[in-house]
Amino acid sequence: MIRRLAAALIAILLLPGVAGAAPGGIQWYGTWAAGAREAARSGRPILLVSGAPQCHHVPGMW
Amino acid sequence: MDRSFLSQPEVVAASRRWVCIRLATYETAAEADVLRRIYAGPGGVLENTVFAMIAPDRSRYLCPSGRSPQWAFRDAAEMADFMNRTAETYSGSTPGGRDLPYVANVRLGLDVAACDRLPLVIVAARTPTARADLERRLAPVAWSPSVIGRAIYAHTADPASLTPLLGRPVAEGVVVVAPDAYGVSGCVLHVLPAAATPQQMAGAVADAPPTTLPAPEEIRSHIDAGMQHGIHSRTAIPVTDPQSPPDWAPDR
Numbered sequence: 131m132i133r134r135l136a137a138a139l140i141a142i143l144l145l146p147g148v149a150g151a152a153p154g155g156i157q158w159y160g161t162w163a164a165g166a167r168e169a170a171r172s173g174r175p176i177l178l179v180s181g182a183p184q185c186h187h188v189p190g191m192w
Numbered sequence: 193m194d195r196s197f198l199s200q201p202e203v204v205a206a207s208r209r210w211v212c213i214r215l216a217t218y219e220t221a222a223e224a225d226v227l228r229r230i231y232a233g234p235g236g237v238l239e240n241t242v243f244a245m246i247a248p249d250r251s252r253y254l255c256p257s258g259r260s261p262q263w264a265f266r267d268a269a270e271m272a273d274f275m276n277r278t279a280e281t282y283s284g285s286t287p288g289g290r291d292l293p294y295v296a297n298v299r300l301g302l303d304v305a306a307c308d309r310l311p312l313v314i315v316a317a318r319t320p321t322a323r324a325d326l327e328r329r330l331a332p333v334a335w336s337p338s339v340i341g342r343a344i345y346a347h348t349a350d351p352a353s354l355t356p357l358l359g360r361p362v363a364e365g366v367v368v369v370a371p372d373a374y375g376v377s378g379c380v381l382h383v384l385p386a387a388a389t390p391q392q393m394a395g396a397v398a399d400a401p402p403t404t405l406p407a408p409e410e411i412r413s414h415i416d417a418g419m420q421h422g423i424h425s426r427t428a429i430p431v432t433d434p435q436s437p438p439d440w441a442p443d444r
Contacts, residue, residue: 187426188418188425
């Protein structure tokens with residue numbers, strides 16, 4: 131019984147994305163139009179940030 | 193981009209009841225105008241970062257706006273508490289039906305995905321109908337608890353334009369890409385056909401290798417290596433932050 135439970139648990143943990151998967155961060159809308167539209171539709175408040183996805187004009191770093 | 197607040201678990205958890213919008217500051221003139229109206233530096237110039245919390249009908253600000261959350265909150269705990277209490281006042285919000293949270297285009301998507309060290313999920317569809325069909329299956333996956341916040345999304349109506357990235361043309365479907373360090377190309381992880389199921393889409397996104405944000409000391413080496421290799425980012429509109437260094441390759 132215990133062996134079966136252990137085997138099942140290992141099988142579950144080996145599923146992609148389950149074992150060791152970091153929790154997701156904030157899910158961002160990438161455009162003002164889409165986010166504003168969703169806020170109006172859903173009635174949820176807006177958290178807005180902006181940044182430049184480049185550092186010293188080198189991309190890949192905020 | 194802020195690291196000390198926006199990546200904290202309590203703020204991430206609180207964000208689930210908000211609509212979170214993150215713009216590339218210098219990507220479009222129209223969005224730059226929106227940002228400048230929210231916050232502008234001395235002389236009315238748009239600076240690299242803007243922060244605001246806004247009512248759903250955009251009638252008022254919910255906290256002081258500025259360059260970053262630190263302008264309004266002592267720490268992440270205070271910010272999360274404020275977000276949770278504020279969300280309660282809008283608790284009658286309409287659930288479900290959220291669209292895919294696209295960035296403006298694939299090029300920007302690769303760059304942002306590199307910055308966040310997340311996979312880029314590209315919806316490739318030639319027609320609005322085909323795109324809507326893919327989105328209908330992918331959007332619930334994107335907002336599901338196991339996938340939310342773990343990918344960047346972009347779309348293209350020209351799948352052939354992905355050929356340099358993929359090494360072969362894609363008819364239509366969903367492509368999951370791990371960006372390179374600079375977000376100028378990437379490694380294709382999955383190519384799903386137009387008929388892919390939501391379960392296949394979820395598996396493809398979840399299958400992306402986990403990564404961590406770069407340590408602060410890595411930033412300088414990233415910049416130096418980028419300059420040495422001539423990897424240069426040109427913004428769609430000029431950078432106006434007075435603290436930004438001059439463009440080291442203005443003619444590129």
